Amino acid sequence: MKSLDKLISLFRRFPGVGPKQAERFAIYTVKAAEGEVEDLVEALRAVKSLVKYCAECWNYSEGGRCSVCSDTARDRSIICVVEHPQDVAAIEKTKTFAGVYHVLHGAISPTEGITPGAIKLKELSDRVKASNGILKELIIATNPDAEGEAMAIYLTRLLSKYVPKITRIAYGVPLGGDIDYLDEITLGYALKGRVKI
Amino acid sequence: MKSLDKLISLFRRFPGVGPKQAERFAIYTVKAAEGEVEDLVEALRAVKSLVKYCAECWNYSEGGRCSVCSDTARDRSIICVVEHPQDVAAIEKTKTFAGVYHVLHGAISPTEGITPGAIKLKELSDRVKASNGILKELIIATNPDAEGEAMAIYLTRLLSKYVPKITRIAYGVPLGGDIDYLDEITLGYALKGRVKI
Incomplete structure (x- = not known):
């Protein structure tokens, strides 16, 4: 048929x-x-x-600006950089972040042919440079895989001159996980990153 | 959004x-x-x-009759009974069946509330009864699960008076499978159904 x-x-x-x-x-x-x-x-x-890019953070939005960027209560001194729009939704669900976002729409990957020009990298760089001292921190929340890690290093090198603090989301044991099933690199990070209780 | x-x-x-x-x-x-x-x-x-039921076998079809039923070269003395249209496609791919089909669109299941009236059972029964001696064999190719097995027994009881032979597709070890990973019931069937090489 x-x-x-x-x-x-x-x-x-x-x-x-x-x-x-x-x-x-x-x-x-x-x-x-x-x-x-x-x-x-x-x-x-x-x-x-209806769905277009938000003019500020490049997340998807039905208007000119997404719901986060058009919310005047959000803290514009912190930008959280993510790879995908779904990551914004995931972080919003945690209700622990009051800043704004920047969606890259991917991570640079030579093997997959994703060049710096294919993602919203220049847009982030321009936005950071134009922040005129308002921006205090850039949180890099790219994926904890090879491309996401490389992206974090790349962004740090590219932007550390323009923003006082660049941070990376913490690595550690995921809740509900079984420690003996966890890979040794994650477990190593969890040990190194231990906090006082 | x-x-x-x-x-x-x-x-x-x-x-x-x-x-x-x-x-x-x-x-x-x-x-x-x-x-x-x-x-x-x-x-x-x-x-x-465009997609409607075939007037003869109840498979999906774009015309009044599906491509199998409208093919005069197909052997009308054998009807293969299946649960779903996808099963017809799967059997056609084997290129080992030259008969025609009957698609039930499900199997009776008290737990899922699928009654005999909800599937094309009366249509099969009417078709078998109206076959006037042309029909020689009914192959029951319902799924090898609880509902499909029950359906095979039900159909045999219902129609054995009207057709000379009712058969069930063979149970056995699937190709590429690992014998030691196979459930004991299948393996038991494979042993009982062994053929001379």
Whole structure:
């Protein structure tokens, strides 16, 4: 069936979707109520037409500025740098951060061909340089993997002249984890970073 | 963001999609080219409007009859009964079956509230009864799980009067599997069903 095959091939492009799951999604569409498919069509189009970059932090936003940047109560002296918009949502859920964000939309990766120009790096650099003494701290919350670590080092070298303090989120044992299942590097960091109780 | 949250909630309804994956799908949509989202919209609508049941075997089809049922070279003396349209595709890929199919669209399951009336069971029964001696064999290829097994027994009781032979697909060791990782019931079946080499 041509129409079903076409839909399966489009679902295959979704991140992490294999042939079986794409097939299940297509069958789900066939079985779904007419209204449900139209809801999906409308939501897809709405996202495509409404969601843009926030002019300040490059997170996704429906207006010119995202909800964080347009909140005057947020502390503009701290910028938390993350790789992806999902990371902002994750940090917001912790309710422990009152500053603002900068979304890079990736990390430099020579193996994946992600160059400095492909991410919002110049935008961060410009923003930091234009902060005129307001900015006190840059928290680097890129992923704790090879690219994220390299990004943290790169950003520190690039921006330490322009901001009084650059910090990195703490490494340690994740809550609920089993210590004997943890890799030795994380455990090593957890020991080195121990705090008095 | 309202539009993004709405799209995420709709992706959550897709089979096997959790909150994280739904979020990734929504972000994928934001990043996708305008044309790609419109292709998806078009494919969704095409599937919804074109894909119907095959009038003979209840598989999905774009015309009145599916490609198998409209193929005059297929052997109408053997009907292979499956639970889902995906099972037809899987069996077709083996290129070992020249008969026709009957898609039940599920298996009776008291725990999941799937009654005999909720699946294409009466349609199978009517089809078998109306076969006027053409039908020689019914292969039951329902899933090898509790519901599929019960379905096989149920169908045998219901239809053995109307068809000369009712068979069940063979149980045994799957190729590429490790014998010592296999459950003892499957392995027992593989031993009982051994064939001369």
